[in-house]
Amino acid sequence: MSRYADRSRELGAFVRERRNRLTPAAVGLPAGVPRRTPGLRREEVAELAGLSVGYYTRLEQGHAAHPSGSVLSALARTFHLSSDEERHLRALAGEDVSRPGGVAAPERPSPSGLRLMSLVVPGTAAVVLGRTGDVLAWNDPARMLFPGRLPEPGTDPGPASNNVRYVFQCPEARSLFVDWAAVADDTVAHLRSAAGHLVDDPAVRALVQELIATSPDFATRWTRRDVRERVTGEKRLNHPTLGRITVTYDVTALLDTPAQWLVIYSLPKATRARDAMVGT
Structure with a gap:
C-alpha cells in the first residue's frame, strides 16, 4: 500500500x-x-x-x-x-510536509531550544516540546508549575510529560486547569494540526490510538477534526501550592530542528507565586 x-x-x-x-x-x-x-x-x-x-x-x-x-x-x-x-x-494533501519519511528517529531536544531555555529570566518556566507534544527538556520552574508532569531536570521523563497524556490521563491536570474543557479542546486541535503533517508517523499513530482507547473525552474531541495552532495565550491554574494564578504562554518554532517548539510560561512580576518560582 x-x-x-x-x-x-x-x-x-x-x-x-x-x-x-x-x-x-x-x-x-x-x-x-x-x-x-x-x-x-x-x-x-x-x-x-x-x-x-x-x-x-x-x-x-x-x-x-x-x-x-x-x-x-x-x-x-x-x-x-x-x-x-x-x-x-x-x-x-501532501503540501509542505515537514517529515517525508514514514519512520521517525528518536527525538533529541533542539540545541537552540536548550540555549534559549538557559537564557530565560529566573522564575520563568520553559519547556522544549517534540512533534507529538513530548517534553524533551524543561527547567525547574516548569516542574513546579505543572504538578505530576515532570521529574527533576536531567532525569528521564515519564508518560505524563506528554502534553496530551497529561491533560487527558493525569488527575492532577483536571484539578489544575480551571478551564479544563477549553484546554482539552486546544490540546486535541493542536495535535490534529501536527498530525496533518505527520499522518504516516508511527509515533503519532500510536499516541492517537492509545488515547482513543483510554480516554472517551479525547476520542470525542478527536472525531471533531478541529484544527488550531495557539502561539500565545493564557492559562488559569488552580495550583496546589501557588493558589489561583494566571500564566501567559508564548510558543516559538525552533528552526534548527523541525517540529520542535520552545514554550515559555510567564507570571506577572511582583506576585507571591512568581517569588516562589524564582526560589526554585
Missing part, C-alpha cells in the same frame, strides 16, 4: 466532516426540503467548489491522490476554513 494511503483517507475524512458542518444558509442556498443528514450534499459542495461530483466523491472516499493547489483553494473557500484549517488541509 502507498505510504500516502493514510494521508488520503484522513484528507477525505476531514473534507467530509467539514461538509457535514456547513448549512445551506451559510453558503447562500435555500433550505429546501428537510435533510436526512447534516450539512450539505456532495453535489452541492462540488458545484460550489467548481468540481465534478465524481471527483469530489473520490476525494471524500480517499481515492483522489494529490489534489491540485487550485482544488485545495476552492475547498478552503467553500468550507470557510480558518488559516490553521487550510494549512492542515494542504498538509493532508
Whole structure:
C-alpha cells in the first residue's frame, strides 16, 4: 500500500466532516426540503467548489491522490476554513510536509531550544516540546508549575510529560486547569494540526490510538477534526501550592530542528507565586 494511503483517507475524512458542518444558509442556498443528514450534499459542495461530483466523491472516499493547489483553494473557500484549517488541509494533501519519511528517529531536544531555555529570566518556566507534544527538556520552574508532569531536570521523563497524556490521563491536570474543557479542546486541535503533517508517523499513530482507547473525552474531541495552532495565550491554574494564578504562554518554532517548539510560561512580576518560582 502507498505510504500516502493514510494521508488520503484522513484528507477525505476531514473534507467530509467539514461538509457535514456547513448549512445551506451559510453558503447562500435555500433550505429546501428537510435533510436526512447534516450539512450539505456532495453535489452541492462540488458545484460550489467548481468540481465534478465524481471527483469530489473520490476525494471524500480517499481515492483522489494529490489534489491540485487550485482544488485545495476552492475547498478552503467553500468550507470557510480558518488559516490553521487550510494549512492542515494542504498538509493532508501532501503540501509542505515537514517529515517525508514514514519512520521517525528518536527525538533529541533542539540545541537552540536548550540555549534559549538557559537564557530565560529566573522564575520563568520553559519547556522544549517534540512533534507529538513530548517534553524533551524543561527547567525547574516548569516542574513546579505543572504538578505530576515532570521529574527533576536531567532525569528521564515519564508518560505524563506528554502534553496530551497529561491533560487527558493525569488527575492532577483536571484539578489544575480551571478551564479544563477549553484546554482539552486546544490540546486535541493542536495535535490534529501536527498530525496533518505527520499522518504516516508511527509515533503519532500510536499516541492517537492509545488515547482513543483510554480516554472517551479525547476520542470525542478527536472525531471533531478541529484544527488550531495557539502561539500565545493564557492559562488559569488552580495550583496546589501557588493558589489561583494566571500564566501567559508564548510558543516559538525552533528552526534548527523541525517540529520542535520552545514554550515559555510567564507570571506577572511582583506576585507571591512568581517569588516562589524564582526560589526554585
